[in-house]
Amino acid sequence: MKKFISKFYVALVFAFLYLPILVLIIFSFNESKGTIWTGFSFKWYAELVQNELIMTSLANTLFIAVIASICSAILGTAAAFGMHNMKKLPKSILKNATYLQNLNPEIVTGISLMLLFTFFKLTPGYVTLILAHITFCVPTVVLNVLPMLRQMNVNLYEAALDLGCNRRQAFFKAVMPEIMPGIVSGTLMALTYSIDDFVISYFTAGPDSQTLPVTIYSMTKKRISPEINALSTILFVVVLAILIIVNVISAKKEKEDARKASAFYGK
Amino acid sequence: MKTNSKAAFPYILWVLFFTVIPFVLVIYYAATSKDTGAITLDNLANASRYFPVLIRSVYLAVIATAICLVIAYPLAFTMSRSSKSVQRVILLLVMLPMWMNFLLRTYAWITILDNNGLINSFLTELGLPKIQLINNSGAVVLGMVYNYLPFMITPLYSIMTKIDKSVIEASQDLGCNGWQVITKTVLPLSFPGILTGITVTFVPAVSTFVISGLLGGSNCFLIGDLIQQQFLGNEYNLNYGAATSLMLMVVVFISMGIFNSFDNDEMEDSMI
Numbered sequence: 001m002k003k004f005i006s007k008f009y010v011a012l013v014f015a016f017l018y019l020p021i022l023v024l025i026i027f028s029f030n031e032s033k034g035t036i037w038t039g040f041s042f043k044w045y046a047e048l049v050q051n052e053l054i055m056t057s058l059a060n061t062l063f064i065a066v067i068a069s070i071c072s073a074i075l076g077t078a079a080a081f082g083m084h085n086m087k088k089l090p091k092s093i094l095k096n097a098t099y100l101q102n103l104n105p106e107i108v109t110g111i112s113l114m115l116l117f118t119f120f121k122l123t124p125g126y127v128t129l130i131l132a133h134i135t136f137c138v139p140t141v142v143l144n145v146l147p148m149l150r151q152m153n154v155n156l157y158e159a160a161l162d163l164g165c166n167r168r169q170a171f172f173k174a175v176m177p178e179i180m181p182g183i184v185s186g187t188l189m190a191l192t193y194s195i196d197d198f199v200i201s202y203f204t205a206g207p208d209s210q211t212l213p214v215t216i217y218s219m220t221k222k223r224i225s226p227e228i229n230a231l232s233t234i235l236f237v238v239v240l241a242i243l244i245i246v247n248v249i250s251a252k253k254e255k256e257d258a259r260k261a262s263a264f265y266g267k
Numbered sequence: 268m269k270t271n272s273k274a275a276f277p278y279i280l281w282v283l284f285f286t287v288i289p290f291v292l293v294i295y296y297a298a299t300s301k302d303t304g305a306i307t308l309d310n311l312a313n314a315s316r317y318f319p320v321l322i323r324s325v326y327l328a329v330i331a332t333a334i335c336l337v338i339a340y341p342l343a344f345t346m347s348r349s350s351k352s353v354q355r356v357i358l359l360l361v362m363l364p365m366w367m368n369f370l371l372r373t374y375a376w377i378t379i380l381d382n383n384g385l386i387n388s389f390l391t392e393l394g395l396p397k398i399q400l401i402n403n404s405g406a407v408v409l410g411m412v413y414n415y416l417p418f419m420i421t422p423l424y425s426i427m428t429k430i431d432k433s434v435i436e437a438s439q440d441l442g443c444n445g446w447q448v449i450t451k452t453v454l455p456l457s458f459p460g461i462l463t464g465i466t467v468t469f470v471p472a473v474s475t476f477v478i479s480g481l482l483g484g485s486n487c488f489l490i491g492d493l494i495q496q497q498f499l500g501n502e503y504n505l506n507y508g509a510a511t512s513l514m515l516m517v518v519v520f521i522s523m524g525i526f527n528s529f530d531n532d533e534m535e536d537s538m539i
Contacts, residue, residue: 013416020373020379021375023375024367079277083275094278097282098282103467104470105516107495108293108474108519112292115292118505138278157271202499216370217477224371235366243359243366247359
């Protein structure tokens, strides 16, 4: 009975989380535009490819996300490495600034950057958008790399130096491989934040550098065209597929590791 | 070791330019007059007229955060006590909606709650009268709970997986009943997760303008809507906007100060 209640509860929460998504997906196959079901059709998927506004915004979104996350990866990894070697006080100041940036309400980050660009007379466009995206992406990389550096053996870097590496080699050959998982997960998170961001882009984008979320927002003011439903259904399926693959791989790896460990300790 | 810390130099510059200077500019704009550029308190005085709007935002965000906590806590606990493979699937299902654009997910609620929406057409089919489900503060709270529930679940879940099964068994052996196990063992151990969850739910909820704009209509005007209008909307006035934002920032910093008055390192672990 207790088991049944907890299962029922989990199902109820997920019904709540997925109801709107289901509605969205169903109406992407609707023949007509409104919220009344008139018949099954792939019409909106065909029109999606021809909708120039949506396609340009999608391209903008991906372009900005890739540039911003690569820049954040470099800037953030260097920052984490530097912070790791700092004295306590400057380190904690910088760390708190990073947390603050991460927890600051998006609208505040958005308007303060908008004021910055207005003050220095930068016209809103790709440049301002990329600068803004790097600003909110770097903290994610820093916060993912820092714990990795903390777990790393403190002597690793010096051992590499002793064995004849110069500073650069010691970093790229000894430190970098150790902290790579942190860099990868931080960069991927930055990428998804950037793709998904609406609020900050809204305040910093120009009229011809609109990202997809900004375009969607301007559509919600009138009526969302079903092409958007079609696009998000496609994205949903892609993300679902990627997540399932990643999970299956990591589950397999975990099992393998467990098997190896038990074989090792068993004998 | 000292030269290595120079690697953080570009980031320090970045923080200076894109976090510190913008913040100073907010204060600068808030404290100067739009027309003359002279220092004035008029903007702040004007912003304080909207104090009831701020109170309403905080009130709705508190309700939404509380509902999120009540829904998420049992779910996170159930999740953390299931088998590894079930945990993996549930976590995936919790994260998945976040990958879909939140504007669209919120917009989908309009399709459901609208006067001619799914629920009301269903009621009409049954011969029942229509209910006003949208353009009120209830719909805004629903939107907040819907959007930020995963933010509450993840930190709770990650801290609860760290609670060892034997600790719970020990408390049972020592005579706790089910309720006492929760209040005396699980609750104290998961406290940092609760604080993180509350922060990451409350901050976006109190500052939203999208959810209130889409689901609240003109009946539920929040501080985020006000700021949005002053920066990009009908009431364009950067100086008033900066002053209003400053008001919001004070609320957020105070609440963050209350919620996060514990060790940074602990927070770092529970955030990832």
